[in-house]
Amino acid sequence: MPALLRPKPFLDPQYCKGCLRCIEACPRDCITPGDAINPATGLVPVELNLENCNGCALCLQACPEPYGLRLETDRPGPEGDFVLEDPAKLFGEKCVPNHSEGDLPDDRIALPACEPMVLKGTYASAIGALLAGCRHVFGYPITPSTEGAELMARILPKLNGAFVQAVSEVAAVNMMYGAGGAGLPCMTFTSSPGFSLMLEGISYMIGAEVPGVFVNIMRGGPGLGNIAPEQADIKLACRGLGHGNTRAIVLAPSTPQEMLDLTSEAFALSFRYRNPVVVLGDGYLGQMTGTVRLPAAMVRPGLPAWAVWGDRAHRHNLISSIALAEDDLEAHNEHLNRKYAVIAACEQRVDCHLCRDAEVLVIACNTPARMAKGAVEDARAQGVKAGLFRPITLWPFPIDALAEIMPGVRRIVVVEAGPGQLEDELRLALSHAGIAPPPIDHVRRCGGNLPQQAEILAGILEPEEVLS
Amino acid sequence: MSAAFYDHFSRHSHGEGLKAHSTHYCPGCGHGVAHRDLAAAIDELGIQDRTVLISPVGCAVFAHYYFDVGNSQAAHGRAPAVALGHKLAHPEAIVISYQGDGDLASIGLAETISIAQMGLPLTVIFINNAVYGMTGGQLAPTSLMGQRTTTSPAGRSPAMGQPLRMAELIAQLDGPVYVERVALFSARERVKARKAIRKAITNQIEGRGYSFIEIIAECPTHLKMTPQEAEEWVKTQMEPVFPLGVKKDLTVEPWFRPGTPSFEPEAVLGLSGAEPRREDEAREIPAWPAHLPARDIAIKLAGSGGDGAQTAALLLTRAAIAEGYDATDIPSYGPESRGGTSYADVHIAEHEVLNPAASEPHVLIAFNAPSLAKFAGTVPAGGLILYDSTVITAPPALPADRRIIPVPFTRIATELGRPMVKNVVALGALQAALNLLPEGSVPATLHHVLKDKPALLPLNEAAFAAGRAAVEAALVPA
Structure with a gap:
């Protein structure tokens, strides 16, 4: 192009920071x-004297603004507006x-x-995710959750989905941030130590309102602990999802059937509220068929x-x-x-068994709720x-249903395979609701041991005997 | 003026005043130059509508203020992981991960390397200015030896680690197809930088693979220099440590053509292992046998890995569920992947299994001596103990008040030609000794699970029958 026909630069002085990088370029x-x-x-700002300018535009490439x-x-x-060229017209139709x-x-x-299928809990959860439309799974192997990822690694390539074994749980949760930010259902299977590593990413997802489902098959802790069942991540899921003002719906299945149903439901909730959802299982549930x-x-x-998404209709969107x-x-x-607040009001879920006239209310979730149910029947x-009052959502705690039956309750027995984190949730929920509770006792095991039916029955009966 | 920039930076301090059209970068910052280079490439390649830009933590955290494309802002160091998530979610999107040296080469090193090695078509643009900008001038993984920063006030020493040459490191991986280091300190280098960025994005558009462009850039503020001094410093001090040029450039034919995810019910159900409802079968749940001591029977199967306790437990569970009972199976292994202890807790209940563990099982099936010794005492009075008398030739003293039936599982199986079917022999023995499930229940389940391996069915049926016969013979009063 002849030099005279090339456009020359101009500068609006208020947008020049005076860095002078253009001077060397000319x-x-x-x-x-x-x-x-x-x-x-x-x-x-710099000053332009364009008598000698040949329109080479090298100064433009040096300018950082x-x-x-x-x-x-x-x-x-003339109207003072910029006229932007439409790239669609410049470069033809988008593909x-x-x-x-x-x-x-x-x-x-x-x-x-x-x-009816005969499935172990992690497989049931994986199939629940597939039926909920999830085709993107990111994870890192950790016992006792890995079988869910293994099943996904077998199935997803055949459905043109993606299973990625990430370099770490930290990478996995951030892949979820990407796929979830693109608007697709995605998930991970993990267990307690891995869940700890994902918490920072979960905080980012909550902050950026990115959906995603975390199936955490809780195992024994602290530290490396063991691979047996414990319920010691309730505090993380309900109170400690990374830094900042974070909350997520926490679902607590107690059977392989609920592993499927609640994992499916978790996707719907996650998109309804643009927020991660945690499915909190225990090591028994993960492995149990x-x-x-x-x-x-x-x-x-x-x-x-x-x-x-990466197209024109979604171009203005930002995940941040x-x-x-x-x-x-x-x-x-x-x-x-x-x-x-909307979640707390609308999404409380509970399963009540023989609660209507209950004087001794047993509160338990996950696998220990099964033993507790047996103990309740024995006591009856x-x-x-x-x-038996079995919270299915640990956050929000089903306080409304509890409040209804509290007037007749003389004593509460919290049954946990853990150090008392469910009881903490209960006490917080009662406190926030302004309900003065009756005496609260507990039956707790940890380290991978579960409270057995006989222990729970003894916990239900013991003070009764004293009273009688 | 590039169309890839917003015409109004409404996210920059709500677009008020001058901020609507100026960046947050310091005067002379290399990021600004690199932004214009990237914007030019997006324009020239016509990909503005398809582009998803991942901004890092670092000075470029606000790239989404300026680029009129899809934007995602990542956690510190995780931009490549976020980029991968976007690319897999929508492979048509052109996903660009834009990162600084702390983000890419320090906290995000694992993501950087692992995702480069995966080799999926992504474009990573790495701004290396040898210092932390946003946090205020601290030591970077790429700071030069002797370089004074706020966290290396006496200069970088070897004990702080020597500068990481990321382009060389990435180039020696197998995943990437194109790696180049470019600079911004002269018109000549800036022309090369633009060309490199364009090529790195083109590789992605054409589905050829992963590209990595390292740009050595100026941070005048934290080098405490004028922009011109900073350009000179990059040229004379950085460039010798971080030599410019193409580090890797493979000729790769386009290969990335992922299919569209399938939502065909038949495919999903088939891959999940679901089977269509069988309408033709009678569905009467058999009456719970009156001779049993409870409406929920716990059975522990214990042996060492390879004894088949887990397989037998699952067969039993399937058989019970097929009859319409509730049943559960919990496996438990030692830490070894093969060998070691292996036991399973099975519950079969008329209505609902409550406690799925079997700490006090009604029935113990022991395949070896340690299992018998460990669990015999947990069987309550009136319970049943079956053990492999081929393996356990000198049984420990067993508690009284239990039905104890030694059965040579292994010898029977060996006589049938396959010692490994001893677990099915054990199920036959259990059938005769406990009589919980209808007689045809386990054989029907064997038939079902072996439908793809019919050659194995006669052997397994024979094993079940032989185990049964052995116990029936033992129970006949002499």
Whole structure:
């Protein structure tokens, strides 16, 4: 192109920070350091003397500011507006299809009736995820959760999905941040030490409102502990999801069937609230094989309007947890608090067994709830009005249902395979609700031992005998 | 002016005043130059609508203020992991991970290397300015020897580690197809930098693989220099340590063509192992046998790894569930992957298994002496103990008040030609001794699980029958 026809640069002085990088770039010495402070910026912009300029544009490549040195052709028009060129017209049709505005809804696809399956808990959870539309699984092997990942590694390639064994749990949770931020259902299988490593990423997901499902098959701790069942991550899931103001729905299955059902449900909840959901199992549930019936329908996921998908319809979207200004971050936290309040009001789930007239209320979740149910029935057989209150959501704690039955309850017995974290949740929930509880006793085992039916029965009966 | 930048930086202090059109970068910062290079590549390649830019933690944390593309802001060091998630979710997207030296070469080293080695088509742009910018001038993994920073006030010493040459490190991996180090300190180098970025993105567009561009860049503020001094420093001090040029450039044909995820119910159910409902079969749940001591029977199967206790437990569980009872099976292994202890707790209940553990099992099936010694005492009075009398020739003193039936599981199986079917012999023995499930229940389950290996069925059926016969013979009063 003849030099005379090439556009020359121009500079809006208020967008020049006076770094002078362009001076070296110009082979014709057209640019000189300025000597006047710009009143708008307090900086000293360069000065252009373009008599010798041949429009080589090398100065533009040296300028660090998007609105610094620009070409005459980009100068604002007479109305003072920038006229942006539409890349679609410049470069032809895009090869990515555009989604319509708004959410692309999920499809529900009816399933034929199937025989009941005989599945271990981690497999049931994996199949629940597949039926919920999850085709992206990221994980790192850790006992006793690994079989779920192994099943996904076998199945997903055949469904054109992706299973990635990440370099660590830290990488895995951030792959979820990516796939979830793209608007697709994704998950991981992990166990306590791995869950600890994922907490930072979960905090980012909550901050950036990215959905994702974490199946944590809790094992014995602290530290490396062992691979036997414990319920010692309740505090992490309910109170300690990384730094900051974090909350996530925590689901506590107690059978392989619930491993499937609640994992499926976790995806729906995760997208409904744009928030991670934790499925908290124990080592028994992960390994235990039992009867599992499949649901009547499966999900083909749509695409939410907020997704960072990589097409024109979603181009303006941002997944981010940073809000530098104090007022912005406070507003974001208030938004999160409103969301948490809706969840707390709408998503409490509980299974009550013989609670209506219960005087001794046993509270237990996961596998220990099964032993507790047996103990409650044994106690009833001995004439003690015992009942089992089994929270299915640990956060939000099902306090509304508990409040209804509390008036008749003379004593609470919390049964845990752990050091008392469920009891802490109970006490906090009672305290927040302003309910003065009756005496609270407990039957606890840990280290991988579970409270047995006879121990629990003794815990239900003991003070009764004293009273009688 | 690139169309890849927003026409109004509304995310920068809400787009108020000058911030609507100026960056947060210090005067003369290399990030700004690199941003314009990246924007030019996005324009020239026509990919603005397809681009997803991953911004790091570091000075480029606010790249989403400026780039009018899909944006995701990652945790410190995790941008490649986030990028991989986006790429796998939507392979048509052009995903660019833009990172600084602390992010990429220190805290994110594991993600950087592992994801480079995976080799999926991604573009990583690495701004190496030899110092931490956002936190205020601390030692970077790429700081030069002797370089004074706020955390190396006397200069970088060998004990702090020597500067990491990331481009060379990444280039020696098998995953990447293209690695180049470029600079911004002269017009000539800036032209090369633009070309390299364009090529790194083109590799992704064409599905050829992973590309990594290291840009050695200026941080005048924390070098405590003018921008011109910083350019000179990068040229004379950094460049000798971080030599410019192409470190790897493979000719690779386009290969990345992932399929669309399938949501076909038949495929999902088939791969999950689900089977269509059988309509033709009678579905009466058999009455719970009256001779049993409880409505929930616990059975512990114990041996060493390889004895088949786990397989037998699962067969029993399947058989019970097929009859319409509730059943559970919990395996327990020692830490060894092979050999070692191996036992399983099975419950079969008329209605619902409550306690799935078997700490006091009604029935113990022991395949070796240590298992018998360990668990015999846990069987309550009136319980049943079956053990392999081929293996356990000198049984320990066993508690009274239990039904104790020695059965030569291994000898019977060996006589059938396959010692490994001793676990099915044991199930036959259990059938005769306990009579919990209907007679045809376990054989029907064997039939079902061996439907793809029909040659094994006669052997297993014979093993079950022989175990049964052995106990029936033993129970006949002499």
